[in-house]
Amino acid sequence: MPLAPGKANIPLLAEVSKAELEPLILASVLLSLITVYLAAKLGGELCARINLPPVLGELVGGVLVGVSALHLIVFPEGAASESESLLIKLVELTAGLNPSAALAVFQGESEVISVLAELGVIILLFEIGLESDLKELIRVGPQAAVVAIIGVVAPFSAGTAGLIALFNVPTVPAVFAGAALTATSIGITAKVLAELQKLSSEEGQIIIGAAVLDDVLGIIVLAVVASLAKTGEIEIANVIYLVVGAAVFLVGAIFVGRLLSPFFVTLVDHLKTRGQVIVSSLVFAFLLAYIAATIQLEAILGAFAAGLILAETSKRKELEEQISPISDILVPVFFVSVGARTDISVLNPMDPSNRAGLIIASFLVIVAIIGKIVTGYAIIGQPGINRLAVGIGMIPRGEVGLVFAGVGSASGVLSESLEAAIIVMVILTTFLAPPFLRLIFSDDPSQASGEPALDKSDSVESSPEASS
Structure with missing residues (x-):
């Protein structure tokens, strides 16, 4: 026509x-x-x-x-x-x-754009997994693990309990909003640390290690709460099943994937047609995403696991280069769609009916900041560590927080005011963290050095979060 x-x-x-x-x-x-x-x-x-x-x-x-x-x-x-x-x-x-x-x-x-946005978030999580270092995750130190766990538990529990007790938010939306508070954008913090020559400092090592582990824990939390959103209710047995299922799936997929990855490389090497690396990798990523979806988890968990597995192969660099154009095409559709769906008019202070939403947004921002700052003070046995810098380094949510908002929006579990409040929290924490981190480190120049950063920093600097 x-x-x-x-x-x-x-x-x-x-x-x-x-x-x-x-x-x-x-x-x-x-x-x-x-x-x-x-x-x-x-x-x-x-x-x-x-x-x-x-x-x-x-x-x-x-x-x-x-x-x-x-x-x-x-x-x-x-x-x-x-x-x-x-x-x-x-x-x-x-x-x-x-x-x-x-x-x-x-x-x-609308259906086509929504599907493209969903593909965008799958590619994003695949790329994040690909840019992560599985060996670094396995070797992450006790201090970084403590920081990561507290950085997930503290804001999640405080945010969820506060929304239910103070604002009478239904349980499932409150759990989803609390889960959005757990995220940490490793790319944003890594960029600032690199500019300050702090990536190789003790604080930098703890922040990066904790942020990497925090991403894994956050993705498991996201998979669990997104699955809960589909049922509309929280049952202890179902929660236990989802948590255990997510952990078993992630660990099992990585274990089996590492065993089979040599066969994957051999297969790719024997293919003669164009795009053998990227097409084979996407088939693998989509397969794990499909398996995750069929066992009531989120497809993004499978995509992330696929990225972690393929990051261990000799095809990593080639795949990083080939996935970038696909990411550049699809990932912006996801983020722009999240913004397009967000009606910020529900946060207009001139409308009396919006004031409750503004108070919720303020509450989320406070919990988001305090819930991460306390992580630095959980470090023990290391005198001389700038604990405040570690806590502030964990604050920015960046695109990781937007993934939570986008999945919550797509599931329909979030009200307009709660979704907008989460977006405001993501924006403010991402804007505030870099200048505060620079300010904290400017008073402590003793550890600045021109030494090369950790091996992990190279991949972090080129991660989709740092380069998007």
Whole structure:
């Protein structure tokens, strides 16, 4: 069907076949992707120039083009309709569609963008796993392990209990919001530590080791709470099953994967067609993601495990280079979609009905900061350690926190005000941590050195979180 404006013979929906609507759905998807990439690139470039993580720019760009501002990209969730999407209106005008046909196009376009966003988060977690160092995870020291565990337990328990007791938030949404508080963005902290020449310091080693382990624990928590969100209720037996299942799946997949990885490398080496490394790796990642999904866990846990396994093979560097363009294409769709779905008007202080949401956002920010700062003071037996620096280094949530918000949004378990509060928490903790970390270390120059950073730092610096 040609997209000619004013076309007189466009039939009514009853006469429009699926084959005739498909080109219009494709056209609307292309317009949406143009909007997504422009928003992501402009926002990312702006943040990069003011020394902030580009991923925040992608999030803010999504907010601007979504329901909070320009209404270029909207989704059916939250009672949004095709009449609110300016892009669908453009397609409607240029193709001469009636409102009923425009609704079908809007629903098709939203489904495609949502699927691309889901693929984006799977690729993101695969890349995070690929850029992680499994040997470093295994060798992580007791101090880093203590910091990581407290950094997950303290904000999660305080956030969940506070939301239930103080704000009467239902249990499942409260658990999801509490889980979002557990995240730590290793890339953001690593970048600041590298700029301060602190990656090789005692504090830097503890922060990086703890943040890596924190990511693994956070992903397990995310898999558990996302599965709980599907059932809508919390049963102790189900929680135990999910926690044990997630741990067994992750450990088992890594163990079996390491045994089979030599066969994977041999197979890839014998393939002669183009893309043998990336295609074979994605087949492996999608297989583990499928297995995780079928046992009531999240697909992202399988993708992360696949990345950890393949990071141990000789194909790691080649795969890192080949996965980057795919990540550049799909991951921004996820972050911009998260921003586009976020209605920040629910945090407008001028509206009295929004004040409860603002108080919740303030509570989450306080718990997010204090819950990580206390981790530094859990370090014992190491005099001279800057414990405050360790705690502040664990504060930024970055894109890891946005993954929680995005999964919660997609599951429908979060209310608009709670989702917006989580987004505010992610933004503020990510903005505040770098300057505070610089300030804390500026008063303690004794450990600055020009020595090479840890082996792990190289991969951290090039991780999707540091380079997105």
